[in-house]
Amino acid sequence: MMAKSKKAAKSLKHPLSIDHIARIEGKAGIEVEYDGSEVKVVKMNVYEGPRYFEAITIDKPVEEAVAVFPRVCSFCAAAHKITAVQAAENAIGLKPTEQTHKLRELLYIGDFIESHALHLFLLALPDYLGYPDAFQMGQDHKDILTAGLQLKDIGADIQTTIGSRYIHQENVLIGGFGKLPTKKSLETLAARLKRLYNASEEALENLVSYRNWPEVDADRIHLALKPYDNTYTMLGDTVVASDGDKFKADAYKIRINESVVGHSFAKHGSYNDQCFMTGALSRYTLFGEGLSSRAKELANMYESHLDPNNPMSNNFAQAVELVHFVHRAEEIAKSLSTEIKPYEKRIKPKITKAGTGVSMSEAPRGLLAYTVGIDKAGRVVENDIITPTAMFMPIVEADLKRMASALSEQGVSDTKIIAQKLETVVRSYDPCVSCSVHVADIQ
Amino acid sequence: MSKEQEPSIYETHKCRLLRKYQLTDLESLFLFRFEDPGVAQDWRFMPGQFVEVSLLGLGEVPISICSSARRVGFFELCIRNAGRVTSAIHQLQPGSLVGIRGPYGNGFPMEQFHGRDLLCVAAGLGMAPLRSVFLYALDNRWLFGNITIINSAKFGNELLFQKELEAMKDIATAENISIVQTATRDPDFEGLHGRATVHMDKANVDPKNCAVAMCGPPAMYRGMFDYLVEKGYDPRYIFVTLERRMKCGVGKCGHCNIGTATSWKYACKDGPVFDYYAITSIPGLI
C-alpha cells in the first residue's frame, strides 16, 4: 500500500496524513491540514527517535567522539566523519597533510557516488518509472538497475579501500589514516571508474523524459560551500548564498540557526530567518561552472531540467554530479596511484590546550556543519552539528504546501495520488531523516 | 600416493529414514537403512560405538547407536531434540535421506564380557547406548549369565524404552533377566522411586563374575564405583561410556580431548568407553 490515509476522502475538505514515507532514509510522515477551503499547514513529522549525539559526546575523549559522530547517519557516514574530524583538528590546531586531504576527498566522493546512486536508482527512479520498488523496476529495466548497482558498488568500494568500509569508516582518524591504500588498489579503482563513465550517465538519461512539476516552482535562496580549488567539490571554507552574500564557515552560527518545532525530533534550520535550499541543486546553481567537461556538457544540454526554483531539479543536479564525480574520482585515484607516499604517518594529535574548531563541508544532501570544542585534556566540552536535512526541512514543508494547494485548486481529490505526489516532492530532496534528528546547540 | 584411492575418513553414506517412533517428549527412536546395498552389507558396529549424523546445510551430530549389532543394513538411533541438527532430525519424515559417517569409538569390549553376568546401569539418555549392549546380550544369550538392567530417569515419562522393557518383563524372569525401572523425582510414577544406586540390591548378578556397563551423568559414576567395589565387583569388568563434544569422530578435531598431561585422550577415538582404572586414575574424565 502506497500510503495510509486516515480517511478515504472524496474531497479535500479533510486532512490527509501519510504515516511513513517510504524510500527515504529515516522515519517521517506528512500531515496536511485543511480549514475547509484551503490548505493551511503542511507538516513533515519526523518521529525518528532522538539520539542526542551532541549531549552524549560531552565529557568524552575527542578521538572516541569522532568515532561516534558518523553514526548519526549511514548514507553519509563519510561526510559526518570527515567533517567531524576536520572540526576536531581545527580545535586541536592540527593541520593534516596534503595527501591526507586528497585521500579524504576521494573517500568523500565515494560517499557521494554511493549515496547519489542509491537515491537516484533505488529510491527515486521507481517513482518516475512507476514502480513501488527497485526490485520490481529491475525486472523490466535490468540495465538501469545494473548501472545503479555498479555505481553504488564503486562508491562503496572507494570508501572501503580508503576508510575500511562503506558505512561507518573507522580508518579516518584525527591527523590522517591508520593504513593507506596501496598503489595497486588505487589503480584498480581508477580503472573501474573509467569503465563506469557510461553507467554514470544512465540516471540522467532516464530522468530527462520527465518534466519538473510546475506546482512547486518558487523563488528560493540557495546556499553552498565554495570548493577549495574553484572547481566542483565538497571541501572548502566559505559559504556562498544565492542572494549574493558570502561568509566564512567559522561564522555559520551567526547566519544559520536552528529552532525546535513541536511535530518533529528534527530541528528546523534557517538562514537569516528565511528558509533556504541546500544540496546538489544549490551546488550546481552556484558553482556549476566548475564541473568537469563532460558533466558540464550534459548539464548545458539539459539546462531546462536544472531550474534553481524547482526542487524536482535536485534529482537532475544529482545525476549531473554523479557524472562529474565519477570523472573526478578517476582523476584523483589515478594521480594518487602514482604519487602516494605509502609510508606517510598519521600525525598523532598532541592536545595541550583547550580550543574550538569549526568545519563545514558539502554532504551529498547539502551543507553540513560541525563545531567541536575541547578542553586541555582532550575531552569534548561543546559541540554543534547542523545537518542538511534540518536546514532544508522548512523549505520542504513550504514546497509540500505549494504542491497540496495547487492540487487542491486543480480539484484533485484522490488521496492516493496526492500522497504519492507529496512523497515524490519529499524524495526529490533526498532527505536524510536520521541525520536531521539529534542535532542542536548545547547552551 | 597410492593411498589416495582409499575412501576418505570423512566419507558419508546416504541413509534413509524408515521409521520414526516417539519415546518421550524429547526423544524419538529413528530407524535408518543404508541406501547403498554394498555398504548395507558390510557395515558393522559394536555396542557403545557412535555415528555422525549429517544434515546438509545444518551440520553433523554424534549419536550412539542403540540397536542390535546383529541387524545388517539397518540401525536405530535414539535422538534427543536438543540442538540445531537434532531438532531438524526430529522434523524429518520417513523417506528422508541423511548422511551417516562411522561407526566411531571403541565401543564396549563385548567379547570380554562373554561368560559373565551382565549388569547395565543407565540414567536418562544413557539408556540409548546400553540398549545396544542389552540387545547384544539377548542376541547372544548363551554367552551370558544372569542379566540385570537398571533404567532410571528423573520422571517416569522420561524413561527411555520403558514400554519395551516393561513388555519383556514376564519372559525376562524366566530367562534370568531382571528389569528395574525407577524414577528419581517423580512421586506420581507407578513404579520404583529413587536413584539407580538405591536399587542396586535388586541386581540379580554375581558381583565376582559380572561385567558392568554404565551410562549416565558423571556424578552417578562416582557413587556407583564406590558401591560396586565395596560389593566386590571386579573392577576390570566395570566400564562406562562418556559424552563429549565431538566434531570429527576420528581424533583430529580436538574437541573431545580429556585427561591430563600424562594421559591425554580423545573420547571419540580412545573412548567413549573407558574402564574403571582409566576413570579413577585419569583426572578430568568424569
Added chain:
Amino acid sequence: MRYVKISPENTYEFLSRLKGMGTLYAPSKISEQFYDFQEVDDVKDVEFDYHRTIRPPRRFFYPVEETMFTFDTHKVELKEKLPRKERVILFGVHNCDIVALRIMDAEFLDEQPDPYYQIRRQNGIIIGLSCMPDEYCFCNVRRIEFVDAGFDLFFHELPDGFLVRVGTVTGHKLIDPNMDLFSEVSKKDVDNISEFERKKADAFKVKGNWDDLRYLLELRMDHPMYEREADKCLGCGNCTLTCPTCRCYDVKDKPSIDGRTGERIRFWDSCQFRTHGLVAGGHNFRETKQDRFYNRYQCKNAYCPETTTAYCVGCGRCTYFCPADIQFRSNLMEIGGYQEVKK
C-alpha cells in the same frame, strides 16, 4: 647425510630458482616487532634473522578455513572438495616449527590420514634455517633444539654463507640441478657450525630437560598459578592460534542464499573458546575460563611420542603474542620448580 655450502649471493639466486618451482613462502618483517611467512615477491625481502612468525607454518598444509565438501540438498549428496596439488615451498623454517610439522603429521597422517592435509603436505617442501634463541625460546628443554628429520634442506648459518644439510630425496633433487651455486664444505665451516651450536646452547635461559614436567603438572593440579594467571587471560585464543602444534578445528555448514546449495567448511578452533567443550543441551565440559586455561597447560605438555617429549615445542609464540602478557614458560617453570640460568 649430505652437506654442501652456499654463499649469501648464491642463496638469493637459489631462492629465485625455487620461486620458479612453486609458490615460495619465507619469513618477512610485517611490522616493528613481528614477522610472518609471506609469499616471496622479491627474494631480497626474505628475512634470515628472525625469531618467530606470528602465524605458524601449519597453515600452509592445514589452512585457517577450508571447504571440505560442497552439497546440493536436491541431490542429498556431499561432494568432497579436495585441495589442488600445488607445490608450496617454505623457506626459513626453524627447528621448532619443523618438529611441530612432524607432530601435525603424526596427528593428521598416521593411522587414519586426513586427505586434505595429506595432499597439501605431499606437495610441500620444507627448508629449515638455523637460529639463535631469544629470551622466549625454550626448545632445548623440549630436546628439539637440533632436528634430524622433517626437512628437505636445512640451512645453517656460517659467517660467510650457509652450510646446507640435505634431508630427503626431494632435497637432493633441489640441490643437484643447481650445483653451480653450491660448493664443498670445508673443515673451517664445520668448526664454525660447532661454534654456532655451542653459542646457541649458551643463549638459552633454561637448561636441562623438562621430561618430568607432565608428572608435576598432574601432581600439582591445584597449583595457585592457574587461578592467578587465568584471571589475566582474555580468552582470545591467540596462544592456540599462533601455536604451531594446536590443531583443533570446528566444522560448520555454510548454506547459500539459493536455499539448496552450500559448503561444509572446517576452520581453526581454540580450546580457549567457550563452545569448545559445549554439548547440545547446554552442558559445558570446560565451563569456566580457568577450566579452559588449565586444559591448554595439560594438552600442550602431554606426552608426544613423535618428539619423545611434549606437544609444546618451546617456540615461545604463545607468550610473545599474548596480549595479556601471560608467560607460559615462566608459569611452567613455577609448576616444575625449574630455575633460569644465572648469567
Added chain:
Amino acid sequence: MVTLAECLGDCKPKIGVYALTSCYGCQLMLATVQKILDIAKNVSFESFYMLSSESRMPADVDIAFVEGSVSTEKDLEELMEIRKHSRIVVAMGACAVNGGVQSWSEGEKTCDELHKAVYGDEKIDMKPLQATPIDKHVEVDYYIHGCPPEEDELMYSISTFLFGTFPERVDYPVCAECRLKGNPCILIERGAPCLGPVTTAGCDARCISFDTPCVGCRGPVPFDTAWFDSLAMVFKKKGLSKDYVRDRMRIFGAHEDKLDEMLDKIYGGNE
C-alpha cells in the same frame, strides 16, 4: 530455537525489515549486499520501507529483522507490534543488540537531561525514552552483531533461515580473527587501545587490518565471556586511565552489567 521447519523443503519466507531509532546503516547494508537480487528472489519482503512503497507496519511475517534501539514510545509500540506479528525476531546491528552509540551516556545522564541539553525547554509532541536494546522489551530469537553488520553475516543468517535452521551467535573475540588474518598486534606492539579482545568476532578484524584499533562496534562478546577486567589490566599497565578505558568500552557496551564491576576490580572503586 525457533526455525522455519517448512523451509527444509522449498519455501519463500515472508520477511519484514524494520527500523527503530538508528542510522539506517543495517538496512542500508542489507539493501546493498552484492546478492540483494538473489535474496529478493528467494524471500518475500512484506515490509521494507527504505526500499519499497509496498510496505506495511506491522506485516505478518516469518522473520522480522529489527534495526535500532528503543528510543521513543512509538519505537516501543512498534516493537511490540512487530513481535506480535513475527514468528522470528532478529536483532540486527549494534543498536538493537547493544543499545548503540546513543547509549553511551547510559547511567550517567538521564533521558530528560539529554533532551534538555539538545532541545532546551521546547516541547515536542512525541515522548523520548532512554535508548535500550530491543531484548529489554521483547523476546529476541537471534542476534546479528555489528555497526553495521557484515555482508557475510547477513547472507549467512538469511541462508540459514532458508535451510530451516538458524544463525549461530559468535562467542569469540575479534582478537582471534585478527591473529588468523596475520595482522601484527597493535595492542602488544604500541599499546593501542584496541578492544579486539572483548569484542564479538565476525568482521575479520576489519579495522585492525587498517591499523586502526578496534572501537568495539560489534559489541562485547556474549555469554559473559568478554573479560573487561583482564583487558583493563593490560590497559592499566600501558598507562591508560580508568576514565578513558571506561568511556571507550562503553561506546558499544554501556548496557553491559558487569563492565563497571570488572573495571573497579582492576582500577579500584573510585578514581
